[in-house]
Amino acid sequence: MAGVNLYRQGTDTEGYARHLRDLMAGLDKPLVITEFGCGAYRGAQVRGAASFFAVNWFADPPRLRAGTVRDESVQARYLTELLELYRDTGVRGAFVFTFSMPGFPADDDPELDLDTAGFGIVRPGADLASWEPKQAFHAVAKHYAAYKEPR
Template sequence: MDIIAEQLHCTTVMLIGSDQQRLITAARTALEAGLGVYIRPHVPDLAQPKLLAHLDAVAQAAEELRQDHPEKLTLLVGSEFSHTAPGIVPGPRSFLRLKLILRYRRMLRRRINRRLHDLLTAAAATARRRFHGPLTYSAAGWEDVDWTLFDLVGVSLYRGRRNQATYTDRLRGLVREHVKPVVITEFGCGAFTGADQRGAGSFQIVNWFAATPRIRGDHPRDEAVQARYLGELIDQYNAEGVHGCFVFTYAMPDFPHRNDPQHDLDRAGFGVVAVSEDGSCRPKQAFHEVARHYGNFAGHDDPASGTRR
């Protein structure tokens, strides 16, 4: 947290996880480091009644912490419920539901919107019974959310080949259409040639079914691609009046950096820090690019420049 605050010059961190106690402990540590905190419970594939019960417990713990740190805590009710929560589209697992949405999104749109609205209405009511600070949600790009339920508009907005031509219009539309502050809850890409064209799909160059997961095909490591992508979008968000943005992400230990190019999974991950198998960490070019941009905001009213952790 000290590195995120002092070296990356972040003002805010988003904490994501399923363990309530770890979330609150991490939030307390971040607050002590001088960071604002967005708490985001993440319990994919949990049945909706249990999801709401978990949210209720997190909201209560978050409110207790908020009372000691007013104006510093924001709670998210969750993220991308259209595939992370069972019951909105068919499928036993989040990954399979996501594949179904990506393939048949137009056919499923009305069903997604109707069932998503019902769940978000219940989630917002559950959270507000306990938590009395700002509330939001991390929406997928295809989700149509009723933002009257929340205090901020939160959208994951990756740029890639498919939406490159329309990305700026989409961003401007979000800011123009909403009186409430707009926060980009995720953006990022991998660190290899062409990762900027893949955006959120950067991880797909990994063959996860191999005995030891390995990189498919020829994707040379190129940290400059990731650094340039993040820098461009931070500048764009600032120019378009976005309230805040969260780089995805600080580090991904499940995508270890290895010297063997075929098994260097870090290039397919989104971390601005590379983590080796022995646990050692190294800042990537993206780390220094993010630090430079956020450092330029120091002393200005920039409420939520941050990174996910």
Template structure:
């Protein structure tokens, strides 16, 4: 414990299966028993009182939300549909909002997060037909930022209005730090804010600017990978993964450093507490598509944001096993004492 009282919402992100780039599932295998075990650990051992659930399958999203409520966790549902056109994203959100309202009416304490970094994850706002391509182009397009923000906020107003028609609980959005969002349509400001070497000098003041707006702030994502140098990379820590190989690989000389990951979470929590945020959601509990390995080049877990180390398995139908990292213990101490 470092002496900074934590905000009321102490949460973590739980990936219930997101389809990236059309063919890259974040959770290659799915077992309800594994999900329920994870949520019991999140509520009991980690000391979380809330969870941010993300998924591309609405049945799985709601099923996980229901299980989370059954163990006493407040729930935020975040439907994720990557590389889809705006009309399809709105249709998906509309269905998600209706399903979320059914869950809220039956189980209570459910919020809806209408999207994640849509300027990159959705077609049509930033040039490029894929998340990776748009992310590559974005640094070269900052002269277009006013236009891009205008497009984003126009879409977010439509998204919020649609969600309000079908969902009676609180709304938020997971914004990237390059997005200037008009938060008027939302109940909570949602920030995907990752500390890194480039933003360290302004990081706390950036968050404080939002907390002084009068609307409660949720840090919808923050975290760090578990290798030496990952803290300086922040959200870009995963970029050491070479996806051009099959299967993907990481540099053989990448040094596992779980203490760096744990220290990063502690420092970030201190910064968010000083800034006065309402809640924090660590990204994330696990990344099953990045299992550990005894072979250094295939030890993808080093480039994972997960606070548990997912063990490899030969068959996706087998139970998923994991081991807690140092970050797990650090977060549990902070959340249970906070």
């Protein structure tokens, strides 16, 4: 078994698919994608692994950079597209990065809502024990619900 972190970045989605197919063709073993994802804002699908740069950590308190607009459908669509690509190309398994990111707390103030730039598919609660599903959570669940039990 081979594993690789493989975030899609930029606008060349076919180039990403080609890279994945080339990677798999060069292996003599099954491939698992060990990490992939993006933030939940407009444009995060292009930034991929760099989605967290939407946070200005030097501000006090840290805040989202100007122009960062929360859009959970971006993250949900990105994850669904990649899960479908992985399924269609024969990837053995894939791990969404990540379930929750408490270091990127949610806030009612859009400027302070760091969860927007986090990769979590759930919004962490203030007590860190609670959480609320984001659109990406439901998209991932729907993707895997379509799988049938092996016989």
